[in-house]
Amino acid sequence: MSQNGEFPDTVTLTIDGREVTVPKGTTILQAAESLGNRIPHYCYHPGMSAPAQCRLCLVEVEGAPKLSPSCVSAAQDGQVVLTESEKAKGMREGVLEFYLKNHPLDCPICDQSGECKLQDYVHEEGRKHGRSREPKRVFGRDDFGGDVLFYGDRCVMCTRCVRFMEEVAQDPLLTVVERGSRSVIDTFFEEGLTGSPYAGNVVDICPVGALVSKDFLHKARAWDLDHTPSICPNCSQGCNIDLHTRDDAVQRLKPRPNLDVNAYWMCDYGRHRYEWINRRDRLEAPVLRGEDGTRARDWPDAIEDVAARLMEAREAEKPVRAVASPHASNEDLAALRAVVESLGGGDIVYRSRRAEDEVPLPGFSQLVRRRDLTPNARGAEILGATRVGDDGATGGLEEVSTHEGVVIVLGDELSDQGASFGQDAALYLYLGSHSTPAADRADALLPVTTFAEQEGSFTNFEGRVQRFWPALRPPGAARPAWMVLGALLARVREDARRPAHVAAAFLRAGELAPEFEGLAFETIGTRGALVNDPVALSGGGS
Amino acid sequence: MAYPYTHEKEVRVLSRGWGDPATRTLEGWKALEGYDGLAKALEMGREKVIEVVKASGLRGRGGAGFPTGVKWSFMPKEKKGVHYLCCNADESEPGTFKDRELMRWTPHQVVEGCLIAAYAIQADHVYIYCRGEFFEANQVLARAVEEAYAAGLAGKDILGSGASIEVTVHQGAGAYICGEETALMNSLEGKRGLPRIKPPFPAAVGAFEQPTTVNNVETLCAIPHIVRNGGEWYRQWGSEKSPGTKLFCVSGHVRRPGNYELPLGFPMNELIEDVCGGIPNGRKLKAVIPGGASVPIMDAEDCDGCSLDYEGVVERGSMLGCASVIVMDDSTNLVKQVRRMVDFFAHESCGQCTPCREGTTWLAQILARIEMGKGTEEDLDTLLDLGAQMTGTTICVLSDSAAVPVASSIEKFKDDYLSLIRRGEPVGAD
Numbered sequence: 015m016s017q018n019g020e021f022p023d024t025v026t027l028t029i030d031g032r033e034v035t036v037p038k039g040t041t042i043l044q045a046a047e048s049l050g051n052r053i054p055h056y057c058y059h060p061g062m063s064a065p066a067q068c069r070l071c072l073v074e075v076e077g078a079p080k081l082s083p084s085c086v087s088a089a090q091d092g093q094v095v096l097t098e099s100e101k102a103k104g105m106r107e108g109v110l111e112f113y114l115k116n117h118p119l120d121c122p123i124c125d126q127s128g129e130c131k132l133q134d135y136v137h138e139e140g141r142k143h144g145r146s147r148e149p150k151r152v153f154g155r156d157d158f159g160g161d162v163l164f165y166g167d168r169c170v171m172c173t174r175c176v177r178f179m180e181e182v183a184q185d186p187l188l189t190v191v192e193r194g195s196r197s198v199i200d201t202f203f204e205e206g207l208t209g210s211p212y213a214g215n216v217v218d219i220c221p222v223g224a225l226v227s228k229d230f231l232h233k234a235r236a237w238d239l240d241h242t243p244s245i246c247p248n249c250s251q252g253c254n255i256d257l258h259t260r261d262d263a264v265q266r267l268k269p270r271p272n273l274d275v276n277a278y279w280m281c282d283y284g285r286h287r288y289e290w291i292n293r294r295d296r297l298e299a300p301v302l303r304g305e306d307g308t309r310a311r312d313w314p315d316a317i318e319d320v321a322a323r324l325m326e327a328r329e330a331e332k333p334v335r336a337v338a339s340p341h342a343s344n345e346d347l348a349a350l351r352a353v354v355e356s357l358g359g360g361d362i363v364y365r366s367r368r369a370e371d372e373v374p375l376p377g378f379s380q381l382v383r384r385r386d387l388t389p390n391a392r393g394a395e396i397l398g399a400t401r402v403g404d405d406g407a408t409g410g411l412e413e414v415s416t417h418e419g420v421v422i423v424l425g426d427e428l429s430d431q432g433a434s435f436g437q438d439a440a441l442y443l444y445l446g447s448h449s450t451p452a453a454d455r456a457d458a459l460l461p462v463t464t465f466a467e468q469e470g471s472f473t474n475f476e477g478r479v480q481r482f483w484p485a486l487r488p489p490g491a492a493r494p495a496w497m498v499l500g501a502l503l504a505r506v507r508e509d510a511r512r513p514a515h516v517a518a519a520f521l522r523a524g525e526l527a528p529e530f531e532g533l534a535f536e537t538i539g540t541r542g543a544l545v546n547d548p549v550a551l552s553g554g555g556s
Numbered sequence: 557m558a559y560p561y562t563h564e565k566e567v568r569v570l571s572r573g574w575g576d577p578a579t580r581t582l583e584g585w586k587a588l589e590g591y592d593g594l595a596k597a598l599e600m601g602r603e604k605v606i607e608v609v610k611a612s613g614l615r616g617r618g619g620a621g622f623p624t625g626v627k628w629s630f631m632p633k634e635k636k637g638v639h640y641l642c643c644n645a646d647e648s649e650p651g652t653f654k655d656r657e658l659m660r661w662t663p664h665q666v667v668e669g670c671l672i673a674a675y676a677i678q679a680d681h682v683y684i685y686c687r688g689e690f691f692e693a694n695q696v697l698a699r700a701v702e703e704a705y706a707a708g709l710a711g712k713d714i715l716g717s718g719a720s721i722e723v724t725v726h727q728g729a730g731a732y733i734c735g736e737e738t739a740l741m742n743s744l745e746g747k748r749g750l751p752r753i754k755p756p757f758p759a760a761v762g763a764f765e766q767p768t769t770v771n772n773v774e775t776l777c778a779i780p781h782i783v784r785n786g787g788e789w790y791r792q793w794g795s796e797k798s799p800g801t802k803l804f805c806v807s808g809h810v811r812r813p814g815n816y817e818l819p820l821g822f823p824m825n826e827l828i829e830d831v832c833g834g835i836p837n838g839r840k841l842k843a844v845i846p847g848g849a850s851v852p853i854m855d856a857e858d859c860d861g862c863s864l865d866y867e868g869v870v871e872r873g874s875m876l877g878c879a880s881v882i883v884m885d886d887s888t889n890l891v892k893q894v895r896r897m898v899d900f901f902a903h904e905s906c907g908q909c910t911p912c913r914e915g916t917t918w919l920a921q922i923l924a925r926i927e928m929g930k931g932t933e934e935d936l937d938t939l940l941d942l943g944a945q946m947t948g949t950t951i952c953v954l955s956d957s958a959a960v961p962v963a964s965s966i967e968k969f970k971d972d973y974l975s976l977i978r979r980g981e982p983v984g985a986d
Contacts, residue, residue: 066753067908069949080948086753108945112914145938148921171913190748190907193731195917197907 027093042084042095043071053097054106054135056172056221058085061278061378062181068172069109070135074099081105103139110140116151116195118167126223128236132170153198158188159206160213161228161282166198169224175199175216182279182377183212199224211373211383214282218268227266229286234260242485243270243540245472247291247341247465248284249369250386252474252542255280257466257485263292264466264485274541275478279375281383291486296447297461298490313491317498320458321505323441324357324420328506332419332440334360337411338399339425340388342495343470344479344530345516346462347390347397348523349499350424355526356507357420364394365403365410365426384475389465393473396529396545411435424495425462428452445495461492468494469516471538473545479533480542559661561814563831567793567801570777571817574661580696582703585664591709593780597672598717600783605676609779611787613799617654618644618735618772619848619878621798621866624779630759631677632767640768641679642744643670643776645686645693646728646735649848650900651880654803655773657815659686659693662777663700667723669776671710672783674721677769681722685740688728697725732904736952737770739906750906751952772878774803794820798865798876806832808883809839820865827864828883839885843969847877849897850957852964853890874964889983890969891976894961895923901958912955915946919962926973929981936966936973 022037029046036045041064043053056068064085072081076094081101089095096102113132121127153166173190176199180186187207191200207213217227239258246253246267253276256268267288269280300316301308311319327334334357338350354360366388373383391401402410408430414421415431421439423446428435431452436442444456447464465472467488471481488494496519497512504512513519517535524530529545537543559575562568573579573588585591597605610625631639643666647655659666670682684701686694701723704710712720726744728734734743738752741763762768778800782790791799798820804827807813811833818827828834828841835841841856846864852874854862862872869876884893902916919942922935943959950956966973976983 065908067910067951069910072949083753105945105949108941109910109949112910112918112945115914115918146918148918148925151917171907171910193733193907194902194905195907195913197913 025089025091025093027089027091027095029095030097036089038088040089042073042075042082042087042089042093045089046073046084046095046097051097053084054131054139055085056131056170057174059174059177059219059278062174062177065173065177068170070106072102072105072109073097074102106135106139107141110136111144111146113170114140114144115146115148116167118150120168123232124165124168124223125226125231126168126220126236130223131221132168151195156200157206158201158225159204159208160210161286162207162213162217163226163228163231164199165224165226168222169199170222171197171199172221173199174219174221175225178216178219179207179210179213182215182375183210184376185210185213187213188216211281211283212279212375214285215269215279219278230266234258234265239265240485241268242483244466244482244485245389245474245480246280246284247389247472248287248387249281250384250388250391250475251276251284251382252389252472252478252480253280253284253381254480255284257288259485262486264288272541274380275474275480276381277378279378279381281373281375281381283373283383291464291466293448295449296489296492297449297459298492299461300491301459303457313493313501316458316460317501317505320443320460321502323457324353324502324506327420327441328357330440331358333417334358334420334422335414335417336360336362336422337414337424337426337428338362338364338394338397340364340366340386340391340394341465342390342394342425343465343468343482344390344393344397344473344523345470345513345519346424346495346499347394347399348526349496349503349513349519350422351397351399351526352510352522353499353503353506354422356503356510360420361413362397362399363402363410363414364391364399365407366391366401367407368405370405386475389474390472392475392477393471393479393523396473396477396527397523398527423453423456424499445498447492460498461490462495462498463488463492467492470494470496471520471535474542477529477545478542479530479538479545481535481538561812561816561832563816565822565826565831566817567819568817569781569801570658570662570665570774570803571815573665574657574815576661579662580660580664580700582664582700582707585662585668589784590664590780591668593783594668594671594675594709595715597675597783598715598719602676602678605672605783608783608787609676612778612782612790613787613797614775614778614782614790615798615866616772617774617778617802617878619649619850621876624771624775627759627771628673628677628769630757631769632759635678638681638764638766639677639679640763640766641670641674641677641682642737642740642763642768642770643682643684643773644735644737644740644770645684645690645697645773646732646740647687647690647773648732648735649850649878649880650897651805651807651845651848651882652878653805653807653880654815654878656687656690656693658773658777658803659690659697663693663696664704665777665780666697666773667700667704667710669779670723671704671714671721672779673769673771673776675714675719679721679769681724683744683763684723684725685734685744686725686727687735688730694725694727701725731906732900733906733952733954736954739952740770741768748906750908751954753951774878795863795865795867797867802864802879804864805878805880806883807881809835809885809888810883811836818864821868822864824859824862824864824881827881828859832883835883835885837885839887841883842886842888843884843890845874845882845884845961846879847875848880848882849900850953850960851875851877852960853894853968855968889976890965890972891923891927892983894965895920895927897961898923898958901954905954905958909950909955911946911949912958915942915955916958918942919946919958923962926976927983929976929979931973931977933974933977935977936970940966
């Protein structure tokens with residue numbers, strides 16, 4: 015259904031012998047894409063206007079006197095489109111030769127190599143040898159400010175970057191100067207893109223290696239990177255991203271299209287905060303304090319021991335207080351809540367950093383770098399945690415730090431807390447990825463994975479549950495918190511079973527909070543699903 | 557008249573008054589029945605004006621030769637917003653210098669033509685987009701517009717008719733491409749002068765996203781005369797399909813180069829031999845470019861007996877374009893001439909479309925190499941192949957235009973190329 019709630023008119027056309035029916039107004043390029051036929055193109059990008067200037071997407075339309083730019087030609091009923099005809103292929107071969115006329119062919123030292131559309135297209139359809147004997151034009155390299163470097167000689171003049179800054183960021187800091195073959199992208203003043211909060215996207219949309227990231231420069235070859243779908247952990251917007259990893263470390267974050275959340279974009283704030291994921295000083299084994307001193311244990315042992323102590327505390331009716339983290343997944347938080355409830359219930363608090371202002375993307379108004387700088391504050395709230403502390407995510411733990419009952423901390427690094435944290439606790443469990451002075455007194459230090467090492471889901475600011483997947487190997491014996499807490503729960507509550515997998519752990523969230531009822535991993539899909547707004551897909555669960 | 561190189565075979569309709577400074581003033585123009593056409597048009601009503609122009613068979617003088625009355629009738633009949641008329645005075649086709657003279661000598665003729673056309677298409681505002689380098693023409697036009705306003709001929713309630721038309725002279729910034737109508741509109745709006753994708757066509761979505769008609773200066777200058785004297789009167793000159801008079805800009809190897817207003821269908825031989833006084837120094841005709849740099853080059857055989865109207869020139873394998881006749885004698889090496897033309901197109905390409913941006917420069921580089929005696933015979937194949945890749949593959953036709961002289965010169969004057977290639981020496985610096 016179209017946006018105004020009516021069924022749109024459709025047109026039926028034939029593309030390379032295959033019939034396709036699309037809504038009226040669909041371009042030939044999009045219609046072909048719906049058949050899985052990607053017509054080569056540079057200047058067209060689905061998130062921006064199409065100037066039809068790269069001339070690569072020209073296709074033959076039977077009856078038309080000239081080749082048609084498929085990116086701006088609306089599909090017509092009965093049209094017969096040929097994307098692989100001699101004429102269309104000859105055209106592409108010719109245009110690609112023009113692109114290489116002044117291109118430096120510096121693929122061996124170009125960051126884009128391996129994910130370069132010029133490289134791809136030329137390998138697929140280009141001439142074997144270029145005919146140019148003329149000297150090449152040289153523009154050289156320019157610092158565009160921010161994270162962006164410009165290699166003018168690699169540019170294919172598609173103007174995507176200029177249009178992004180004009181239409182989407184609505185901060186027109188780039189332009190084309192000069193004309194003809196002297197045309198070159200440039201900034202207006204020395205500061206260039208510096209300070210423009212979404213400028214990093216120009217690197218993503220550059221189809222070649224003309225705009226590259228300083229942060230990523232010469233860090234990895236594209237073909238050595240693994241891509242894992244994930245969710246940006248740096249604010250509550252929940253931008254869909256890919257984690258690009260190599261050697262078991264995140265090398266960069268890239269936006270992943272989701273028209274309901276971030277379209278094709280992400281902010282520079284989120285993009286450049288990934289180094290913490292790669293921190294190496296990790297907790298790698300459960301450490302328990304006992305009568306025989308403090309020592310590392312293996313998991314069955316540790317679970318057995320901790321569960322026994324928890325049951326002891328429950329016997330003694332010790333009150334429970336827990337600190338959760340809005341960086342933890344829905345499954346982790348649900349497991350924490352279930353454990354707390356199994357011990358007779360108790361307060362769960364969380365702390366989250368908040369920025370002073372929101373940072374909206376004017377050209378796609380749904381996308382805003384939110385004030386809350388954590389990915390799952392909403393999930394924590396839904397699962398019964400209360401926010402405490404200030405906007406720097408400090409303070410607010412006075413009652414917990416001196417609590418005399420059971421204290422459970424999940425994920426909060428307690429960076430503002432001293433070594434005396436939990437000194438009065440009857441039992442203090444710390445589940446985290448890194449050691450912290452405030453965990454010195456913990457009776458059990460249980461190593462858990464970060465979001466990048468586990469599968470799970472976050473609930474974004476508007477209540478959209480979105481899944482992420484593991485990109486890195488967990489260090490040592492670290493395990494997802496839902497698994498650790500699930501194992502404990504199975505010991506302390508007779509009717510509870512250890513969740514066999516993360517999807518089962520997610521279902522526990524639905525048992526605990528009506529907002530999650532009816533949602534299941536199989537039905538969330540790639541665009542996420544709003545809480546209390548279950549989508550029933552064919553073959554899916556409830 | 558003092559205008560240089562008049563000839564008795566000329567029919568001076570548009571060029572009447574050239575050379576006489578008095579014609580530049582409102583008074584002087586009125587003495588030549590100036591603004592009678594406007595008054596008559598306002599009386600006739602706009603539909604009648606379009607009918608008369610259609611009946612005259614007037615074709616666009618900017619180069620394409622599209623019937624003007626038909627073009628006007630594409631404008632919406634039911635007016636929903638503002639309509640614009642753009643007078644294309646960005647004359648910059650190499651070899652063309654007629655609009656400059658029309659503006660310099662008869663600025664009121666331009667203004668009157670604009671006002672009548674604007675009235676016919678219900679335009680609220682006329683923009684005269686004048687080439688930036690035409691400082692004098694810009695000034696003269698601006699003065700004429702001022703006079704017209706003061707006399708109640710432009711602005712609110714023209715001649716008490718109730719029709720209101722504003723006129724603005726806009727000075728371009730010096731780009732050939734801004735003579736392309738959609739690039740002109742972008743430039744007018746303050747954007748880069750880049751041609752737009754068509755459709756939508758200007759009559760639907762034009763300047764400032766409003767219905768717009770773009771007409772050439774010479775086209776608009778013919779309008780007052782046609783309205784005053786009727787369509788049939790205009791048809792006394794020229795042929796059935798190419799009626800009227802046309803300004804021919806003749807340059808190159810002739811004794812008397814210049815602007816000549818002649819009936820369409822005038823024989824090319826007579827233009828060169830008689831009107832322009834023939835080729836000097838006992839040389840022989842080698843080649844003619846009949847319509848500005850963007851049309852195919854004709855050899856002497858093509859020229860012999862060619863009738864200078866839209867159909868006659870097409871018959872001989874070229875196009876009349878804007879009737880800028882560049883004559884070359886047998887001392888000319890075509891490689892050098894073509895290289896200069898292609899250099900021009902490379903310099904003026906807007907750079908949007910890849911085949912044009914890279915292709916024009918590439919052609920120019922190869923031609924320069926051949927000219928320097930460093931070419932190969934394979935280069936000719938490359939030139940033709942690149943030209944084919946540049947034809948029909950871009951948003952506007954600048955790319956096609958650059959390929960045209962290359963292909964036609966290789967076809968007709970291949971020896972000029974081969975001799976340079978085989979001799980391995982540069983063309984003399986003549």
